[in-house]
Amino acid sequence: MSDGLAIRLRGVVKRYGPITAVNGLDLDVPLGTCVGLLGPNGAGKSTTMRMLTAQAIADEGELEVLGFMLPGESKAARAQCGVAPQLDNLDVSLTVEQNLRVFAHLYRIGRADRRDAVERAIRMANLVDRRDSRVDTLSGGMRRRLLIARALVHRPRLVLLDEPTVGLDPQVRQELWALIDALRAEGTTILMSTHYIEEAERLADTVLIMSHGSAVAAGPPAQLVAEHAGREAIEVYGPPAKLAETEEACRAAGLATRRTGTSVSVLGVEQADGNAPEGERRPANLEDVFVLLTGEEID
Amino acid sequence: MAVEPARASTIGRLERPAITGVLVREMVNFSSYWRSATFSSTVEPTIYLLAFGFGFGALVNQVAGYDYVEFIGTGIVATAVLFSSAFPAMFGTFVKYKFQRTYDAILAAPVDTEELVTAEALWIAMRTSVFGCVPMVVAIFFGLDPSWGMLAVPFIAFVAGYGWANFGISIAGFAKSFENFSYVVSAVLTPLFLVAGTFFPISTLPDWAQVLANFNPLYQCVELVRGAAFGFVWTDLLRLGALVVFGLATWRIAIYAMTRKLVD
Numbered sequence: 001m002s003d004g005l006a007i008r009l010r011g012v013v014k015r016y017g018p019i020t021a022v023n024g025l026d027l028d029v030p031l032g033t034c035v036g037l038l039g040p041n042g043a044g045k046s047t048t049m050r051m052l053t054a055q056a057i058a059d060e061g062e063l064e065v066l067g068f069m070l071p072g073e074s075k076a077a078r079a080q081c082g083v084a085p086q087l088d089n090l091d092v093s094l095t096v097e098q099n100l101r102v103f104a105h106l107y108r109i110g111r112a113d114r115r116d117a118v119e120r121a122i123r124m125a126n127l128v129d130r131r132d133s134r135v136d137t138l139s140g141g142m143r144r145r146l147l148i149a150r151a152l153v154h155r156p157r158l159v160l161l162d163e164p165t166v167g168l169d170p171q172v173r174q175e176l177w178a179l180i181d182a183l184r185a186e187g188t189t190i191l192m193s194t195h196y197i198e199e200a201e202r203l204a205d206t207v208l209i210m211s212h213g214s215a216v217a218a219g220p221p222a223q224l225v226a227e228h229a230g231r232e233a234i235e236v237y238g239p240p241a242k243l244a245e246t247e248e249a250c251r252a253a254g255l256a257t258r259r260t261g262t263s264v265s266v267l268g269v270e271q272a273d274g275n276a277p278e279g280e281r282r283p284a285n286l287e288d289v290f291v292l293l294t295g296e297e298i299d
Numbered sequence: 300m301a302v303e304p305a306r307a308s309t310i311g312r313l314e315r316p317a318i319t320g321v322l323v324r325e326m327v328n329f330s331s332y333w334r335s336a337t338f339s340s341t342v343e344p345t346i347y348l349l350a351f352g353f354g355f356g357a358l359v360n361q362v363a364g365y366d367y368v369e370f371i372g373t374g375i376v377a378t379a380v381l382f383s384s385a386f387p388a389m390f391g392t393f394v395k396y397k398f399q400r401t402y403d404a405i406l407a408a409p410v411d412t413e414e415l416v417t418a419e420a421l422w423i424a425m426r427t428s429v430f431g432c433v434p435m436v437v438a439i440f441f442g443l444d445p446s447w448g449m450l451a452v453p454f455i456a457f458v459a460g461y462g463w464a465n466f467g468i469s470i471a472g473f474a475k476s477f478e479n480f481s482y483v484v485s486a487v488l489t490p491l492f493l494v495a496g497t498f499f500p501i502s503t504l505p506d507w508a509q510v511l512a513n514f515n516p517l518y519q520c521v522e523l524v525r526g527a528a529f530g531f532v533w534t535d536l537l538r539l540g541a542l543v544v545f546g547l548a549t550w551r552i553a554i555y556a557m558t559r560k561l562v563d
Contacts, residue, residue, distance in 0.1 A: 106320035
């Protein structure tokens with residue numbers, strides 16, 4: 001495998017008619033790390049995920065997964081990958097155990113190991129008591145745990161998680177984070193797309209921020225924050241007129257700002273030399289970087 | 300963490316483990332819906348059998364040299380084949396693709412579209428080989444004489460069912476919505492199953508229609524089943540060949556249609 005990389009993309013382009021969903025994307029996922037693909041809706045995250053399993057074929061560029069070139073050798077790569085899609089595609093009329101057993105077959109686990117693999121996945125999903133329940137009787141959180149456990153049934157070397165916690169309660173999200181973190185601790189390579197900044201900040205060793213189909217920044221979360229948003233920010237609250245005024249004053253003073261909806265965040269204030277406006281001081285975070293790099297408005 | 304690339308030996312097409320995996324999924328699922336599938340595949344042809352048998356059979360004694368119960372009791376196999384293959388293939392494929400997104404899950408595993416379509420068609424053909432015989436067995440209770448040759452009927456139903464399953468998968472692959480199916484059912488399937496020599500002999504039709512009937516796979520199926528029940532003739536080999544060609548052609552079309560649909 002080239003340079004210990006689980007995934008290596010170079011100049012990948014994917015067009016749908018007049019729309020370019022992915023536009024010259026480079027992406028490295030080193031073995032044994034968790035990489036977060038962060039970007040607003042429509043940035044090309046899901047298309048990228050689909051290209052990694054050859055369910056979308058790139059128009060240009062090189063894609064290598066676990067040392068296999070896509071799309072030609074994709075089937076061999078897929079045998080060692082686990083995929084948890086954004087939209088639940090479990091067999092709803094089957095039980096928890098049946099769903100896992102089917103995928104133990106699809107992932108070619110030998111007869112001798114099948115039972116153990118299914119048991120392990122049931123424990124991992126924390127569904128021991130619900131093993132005989134039909135999927136359509138499970139809660140949303142249980143279904144998502146099963147969806148992820150199904151992707152792990154064959155002990156894949158690489159796991160692709162597309163928006164693993166989208167639309168779930170905070171409690172359920174924490175459960176899933178614990179599951180993903182445990183996987184990371186075992187040394188499994190993970191590529192996870194998300195638009196939840198906290199999720200990327202907590203789980204990812206490195207983050208790649210996507211906008212309009214290409215990478216706008218990549219690196220460990222802390223480094224991205226230091227590089228793009230500085231150390232400290234000031235939140236200025238007030239009526240819209242005051243916020244606009246603050247923005248203008250900061251621009252004149254050469255300070256970067258971003259809107260949060262209820263306030264204006266003034267970034268990099270540690271270098272403001274007394275020009276900083278009045279407001280609440282806080283450490284800069286990944287959300288500042290995200291909004292700064294992907295734009296304040298969704299188009 | 301092992302860093303050496305764990306290369307698979309070779310990347311083949313139509314690999315057995317991939318096809319088995321998809322078949323296992325279907326078999327496990329079948330345990331949850333076999334009642335409704337069995338009902339819809341066998342009851343409707345049996346109703347046709349009884350309605351025509353009693354209704355029409357009262358008017359005519361002999362058709363094309365057979366008792367009417369013999370004529371329709373064998374011909375009805377083709378109707379049962381159609382109802383247990385083309386229809387479930389059309390609707391099932393569309394539901395699995397569009398609403399349950401099952402195929403997305405399967406294609407993320409080491410299974411290609413070619414293997415997926417092949418396994419789905421094989422599974423439907425296996426079911427059809429059983430369901431296809433049910434109305435004929437019913438006809439035996441109404442006076443169709445059993446014969447050893449009838450043991451070949453499940454095989455005929457399998458070959459014909461494989462073709463019609465691929466036909467249904469192709470239609471689902473090309474269809475944009477459920478509504479498109481009604482055109483296919485009304486304009487293609489209904490005429491084909493009425494003009495297959497099941498209920499009345501093809502020889503009563505105008506010459507041009509008799510020539511066209513040879514291109515109807517259901518007619519070939521009807522004739523093969525009659526051959527099995529009452530004695531094969533050499534032309535039955537050609538009929539079997541026609542069904543095999545039908546199965547191979549629809550198989551490739553189904554793979555093409557589903558690849559277009561599933562891989563962007």
